Amino acid sequence: MSTPTSPSTSAVDTRRYLLERVDEAAVVQLYADGFVDLPLREKVLIYHLYQAAIAGRDIYYDQRYAHNLEMRDLLEEILTHAAGIDAETFAEIERYTKLFWINSGPYNNLTARKFLLKCTPAAFVAAAAQAARNGARIPADVERLAPYFFDPDVDPIVTHKTPGSGKDILQASANNLYSGVTMADLEGFTERYPLNSRLVKRDGQLVEEVYRVGGLYDRQIREIVGHLHAAIPFATEPMAHALRALIRFYETGETVDRIAYDIAWVQDRDSPVDTINGFVEVYMDARGMKGAWEALVYYVNPQKTAGIRKLAAAAQWFEDRMPWAPEYRKQGVRGVSANAIDVVIETGDSGPVTPIGINLPNDQTIREQHGSKSVSLSNANQAYDKSTLPEFRREFAWSAEEADRAEKWSSVASEITTDMHEVIGHGSGRISERLQGSPQTVLKEQYSALEESRADLVALYFVPDPKLVELGLIDEADHDDIVRAEYESYARNALVQLRRIREGSQIEEDHMRNRQMIVGWLIANSNAIEVRRRDNKTYYVVVDVKAFQHGVGRLLAEVQRIKAEGDYDAAKALFETYGVHFDPALRDEVVERVDRLKMPSYTGFVQPRLEAVRDAAGEIADVRISYPLDLTTQMLEYSRKR
Numbered sequence: 115m116s117t118p119t120s121p122s123t124s125a126v127d128t129r130r131y132l133l134e135r136v137d138e139a140a141v142v143q144l145y146a147d148g149f150v151d152l153p154l155r156e157k158v159l160i161y162h163l164y165q166a167a168i169a170g171r172d173i174y175y176d177q178r179y180a181h182n183l184e185m186r187d188l189l190e191e192i193l194t195h196a197a198g199i200d201a202e203t204f205a206e207i208e209r210y211t212k213l214f215w216i217n218s219g220p221y222n223n224l225t226a227r228k229f230l231l232k233c234t235p236a237a238f239v240a241a242a243a244q245a246a247r248n249g250a251r252i253p254a255d256v257e258r259l260a261p262y263f264f265d266p267d268v269d270p271i272v273t274h275k276t277p278g279s280g281k282d283i284l285q286a287s288a289n290n291l292y293s294g295v296t297m298a299d300l301e302g303f304t305e306r307y308p309l310n311s312r313l314v315k316r317d318g319q320l321v322e323e324v325y326r327v328g329g330l331y332d333r334q335i336r337e338i339v340g341h342l343h344a345a346i347p348f349a350t351e352p353m354a355h356a357l358r359a360l361i362r363f364y365e366t367g368e369t370v371d372r373i374a375y376d377i378a379w380v381q382d383r384d385s386p387v388d389t390i391n392g393f394v395e396v397y398m399d400a401r402g403m404k405g406a407w408e409a410l411v412y413y414v415n416p417q418k419t420a421g422i423r424k425l426a427a428a429a430q431w432f433e434d435r436m437p438w439a440p441e442y443r444k445q446g447v448r449g450v451s452a453n454a455i456d457v458v459i460e461t462g463d464s465g466p467v468t469p470i471g472i473n474l475p476n477d478q479t480i481r482e483q484h485g486s487k488s489v490s491l492s493n494a495n496q497a498y499d500k501s502t503l504p505e506f507r508r509e510f511a512w513s514a515e516e517a518d519r520a521e522k523w524s525s526v527a528s529e530i531t532t533d534m535h536e537v538i539g540h541g542s543g544r545i546s547e548r549l550q551g552s553p554q555t556v557l558k559e560q561y562s563a564l565e566e567s568r569a570d571l572v573a574l575y576f577v578p579d580p581k582l583v584e585l586g587l588i589d590e591a592d593h594d595d596i597v598r599a600e601y602e603s604y605a606r607n608a609l610v611q612l613r614r615i616r617e618g619s620q621i622e623e624d625h626m627r628n629r630q631m632i633v634g635w636l637i638a639n640s641n642a643i644e645v646r647r648r649d650n651k652t653y654y655v656v657v658d659v660k661a662f663q664h665g666v667g668r669l670l671a672e673v674q675r676i677k678a679e680g681d682y683d684a685a686k687a688l689f690e691t692y693g694v695h696f697d698p699a700l701r702d703e704v705v706e707r708v709d710r711l712k713m714p715s716y717t718g719f720v721q722p723r724l725e726a727v728r729d730a731a732g733e734i735a736d737v738r739i740s741y742p743l744d745l746t747t748q749m750l751e752y753s754r755k756r
């Protein structure tokens with residue numbers, strides 16, 4: 115199937131997408147339109163998995179910050195017992211709580227920095243006291259929590275990978291994946307549960323608190339397991355096999371069971387419904403080892419999937435033409451499975467702020483032996499696009515033509531490059547036989563940003579290739595415009611993304627580092643992008659599309675070499691030079707421009723809501739989907755406070 119090239123196909127969709135703005139965050143409703151047409155068996159399956167997703171939500175809150183759950187509970191108790199609270203104080207608590215929900219705690223999802231409650235501590239304590247009089251459960255010593263809400267110097271950054279020389283990355287990070295542990299403590303210590311444990315220093319000894327039944331998060335994990343058991347009878351056999359393996363891993367916590375689960379999950383390629391539920395992505399850990407809990411439940415979008423499958427089927431064709439040294443080219447590329455999906459719920463590390471594409475498992479050995487599964491989140495992409503106002507694109511475009519191109523093509527271009535990133539990007543390439551250990555271990559805190567760069571570069575390198583026309587993914591007549599629109603939007607983004615880091619002059623988040631590095635490198639090492647000024651505004655202008663692609667190819671060859679050889683020093687130098695530091699004056703200019711337009715920096719999604727309709731015997735006769743259109747309603751419902 116050809117990717118629809120008319121961006122106005124769904125212009126009749128007049129539903130509400132953008133629900134509200136909370137400071138620099140947009141709140142957007144996510145729709146799962148295909149759900150109502152699924153067979154009952156799949157609806158019931160999704161319903162149980164949806165409950166499993168909600169059951170684990172607090173695990174992620176606790177991993178992200180040790181005080182998170184206590185803080186959230188206090189905020190929600192105040193919000194739900196509001197009578198008589200000073201109106202101005204209440205409005206500020208409400209603003210802060212919404213940001214807290216969107217970011218799963220007091221740290222901005224993108225900048226990793228703490229945001230503050232802006233009333234006085236005295237006003238906050240008075241509000242809590244009033245809520246208590248209204249029947250709220252408020253701790254007697256509520257003042258104790260004040261520093262977590264008000265003090266910018268208490269636990270300022272959730273994940274700090276570059277705290278400066280002499281400082282420890284674990285000590286500098288406020289997350290709850292470690293307690294009292296430094297990198298020096300870890301020398302000579304081998305973790306038995308590297309992905310799924312909290313590491314604690316107790317009486318001078320390192321102790322692994324394992325996330326499993328009977329271990330840390332026992333209560334939540336038991337509840338997840340209960341819902342997974344309920345789901346199994348409604349799953350296809352390959353999916354049931356994977357769910358049983360997941361339960362086993364939740365029960366034992368052993369790496370051997372995690373591997374068995376990863377293999378079972380990746381081998382389930384054709385089920386119409388799937389879930390990701392567990393300790394998965396390692397971005398929150400400054401070491402890049404500990405998995406943050408997340409859950410997604412989704413069904414396949416058949417129309418869009420047909421397009422992606424064509425890309426996946428051609429994976430070897432692309433691999434054979436990668437612009438890197440032939441010794442790093444993989445032979446017999448297989449197992450690249452790709453689906454366009456609609457998510458029904460995302461919690462933990464993937465909600466309310468959602469990724470737009472996912473490729474798993476992360477275990478490099480399993481990827482090489484069994485392949486990986488990629489998904490592109492169609493309905494999340496659609497909701498992003500529907501909630502973006504056109505003036506935001508125009509502000510950073512150098513010419514009217516560029517703005518028009520963005521208007522017309524950027525969503526098509528971004529969909530196809532996101533697919534390429536996931537389907538032929540992450541799955542590609544071979545590791546050198548000289549490399550001892552995995553690239554993650556050797557490249558440490560540089561790994562994630564490097565791997566994201568590699569996948570982005572693969573997409574940028576091949577997007578102009580006539581192969582995409584041959585595969586029917588792009589119409590030949592539109593191809594040049596789509597390529598130019600993609601390169602322009604990629605370059606603009608390096609400028610526009612600076613709006614997300616309002617303090618300091620460093621980028622922490624890996625995807626942001628990667629995009630900054632690529633554009634910074636191209637500006638310095640190719641003739642593809644010019645930095646221009648007009649009316650005191652800065653523009654990144656793509657002046658040569660061929661030079662852009664050529665530059666991307668050269669950089670990709672080097673990035674692949676760094677990964678394959680585990681060249682830590684080269685990775686560090688690349689990101690330190692182009693990806694981490696930026697000019698704060700430029701950032702201030704960008705912030706001023708976006709603030710004038712009230713452009714959001716990131717988006718939190720309100721998810722669909724499911725409800726089981728039971729028959730007289732108590733069996734589920736139908737599953738109803740609805741859209742809350744309100745963040746507060748959904749969050750309080752998840753916390754069982756509404």
Ligand SMILES: [Zn+2]
Nearest residue numbers: 535540566569
């Ligand atoms: Zn990626």
